[in-house]
Amino acid sequence: MVKLVVGNWKMNGCLNDISFMQTIAETADTLNNQLKTVICVPSVFIHHFSNHIKTHHAIFEIGGQNCHHLKTGAYTGEVSADMLKDVGAHYVIVGHSERRTDCYESDIIVHDKANTAFDADLIPIICVGETHEQYIQGISKKIIVEQIKHSVPHTVKKFAIGYEPIWAIGTGLIPQFDEIAAIHLTIYETLKGLLGTETTNKVDILYGGSVKPSNACDIANIDYVNGALVGGASLNASDFTQIMTAFAH
Ligand code: PEP
Numbered sequence: 001m002v003k004l005v006v007g008n009w010k011m012n013g014c015l016n017d018i019s020f021m022q023t024i025a026e027t028a029d030t031l032n033n034q035l036k037t038v039i040c041v042p043s044v045f046i047h048h049f050s051n052h053i054k055t056h057h058a059i060f061e062i063g064g065q066n067c068h069h070l071k072t073g074a075y076t077g078e079v080s081a082d083m084l085k086d087v088g089a090h091y092v093i094v095g096h097s098e099r100r101t102d103c104y105e106s107d108i109i110v111h112d113k114a115n116t117a118f119d120a121d122l123i124p125i126i127c128v129g130e131t132h133e134q135y136i137q138g139i140s141k142k143i144i145v146e147q148i149k150h151s152v153p154h155t156v157k158k159f160a161i162g163y164e165p166i167w168a169i170g171t172g173l174i175p176q177f178d179e180i181a182a183i184h185l186t187i188y189e190t191l192k193g194l195l196g197t198e199t200t201n202k203v204d205i206l207y208g209g210s211v212k213p214s215n216a217c218d219i220a221n222i223d224y225v226n227g228a229l230v231g232g233a234s235l236n237a238s239d240f241t242q243i244m245t246a247f248a249h
Contacts, residue, residue: 003220003247004160004204004227006125007039007234008065008093015048020237025053027241028060035248036227038063038091039234040125043079050088063091063125066099069112071119081113081120092117093229095127095151097166107150115153125160125206125229126151128187132167135175140165141186148190155195160204161187162229168209170232177222180207184224213239216246 007024021039028037040063041049050062067081084092094117095110105113110126117124128147130140144163152159163183168174175183184205191200207219208229219225227247233239 001204001226002034002036004036004038004206005240005244005247006037006063006091006093006160006162006206006227006229007240008096008208008229008231009039009041009234010065010098010231011042012235013041013045015045017045018049018052021049021053023237023241024244025060027244031059031244031248033059035059035244037061037244038125040065040091040093043084043087043089046084046089047087061090062088063093064089064122065093065096067092067094067113067117067120067122069109069116071116081116081122085120085122089122091123091125091160093125093127093162096162097127097129097164097169100127101166107147110151111153114151114159118153118155118157118159123158123160125162127162127164127208127229129162129164129166129169129209132165135165135167140179140183144183144186145190148187149194152191152194156199158202160206160227161191162206162208163187164208164229170210172210174210174215174219177218180219181222181224184222188224211243213242213246216243217249220247220249 064084068078094113114124130143204226
């Protein structure tokens with residue numbers, strides 16, 4: 001399976017970052033269809049960047065970082081999945097832990113966001129992850145299974161899961177490689193139970209949390225890891241292209 005590397009710029013970047021996008025597009029080209037790459041940018045930049053990279057369709061796409069769980073309505077300041085699609089997004093992150101924590105998004109809201117993404121013909125990247133306390137208590141698997149059961153819609157459509165231990169995001173810490181393998185296998189088995197083998201085999205199960213050039217090769221080689229969700233290192237073209245190369249092999 002060709003792996004997927006997703007960059008999440010969060011609230012960073014500017015229109016001038018087009019040269020960054022060009023570097024990523026050129027790297028994606030040199031990887032000869034061995035990798036799919038997505039950069040999730042603030043929604044105000046999607047149109048500009050997606051216009052610029054449209055010749056790289058399918059191996060390099062632009063995504064959003066969030067969408068509203070409803071299609072339209074009186075929700076001042078919000079952006080819908082249809083709007084993201086309209087301006088050129090192909091993917092959207094839903095349920096990132098920063099939104100679950102800062103914006104009190106529940107599994108049900110994340111589930112509904114994923115459904116509106118499907119309706120808009122976007123591929124949702126549905127994020128799950130345990131806190132450090134839950135990790136220490138040894139209940140990571142239980143937490144992740146519950147989040148998957150309640151956040152993932154019943155569907156045959158294409159989506160991705162971002163497994164992001166909250167304590168690994170932006171901290172430089174990561175779980176042991178065998179722990180990542182065990183959680184990814186649990187996610188795979190849980191999805192298989194919910195959606196069947198055919199749908200589950202199309203799901204990209206991404207690891208996220210302090211992925212760097214220095215650990216990317218090791219993470220890429222873990223069983224059931226189909227790619228990476230990259231925050232901080234996606235803001236640096238050299239770091240991000242090294243991660244892309246690691247996941248393309
Ligand atoms: C993220 O926030 O999705 C993330 C993985 O961040 P970082 O790579 O900086 O840990």
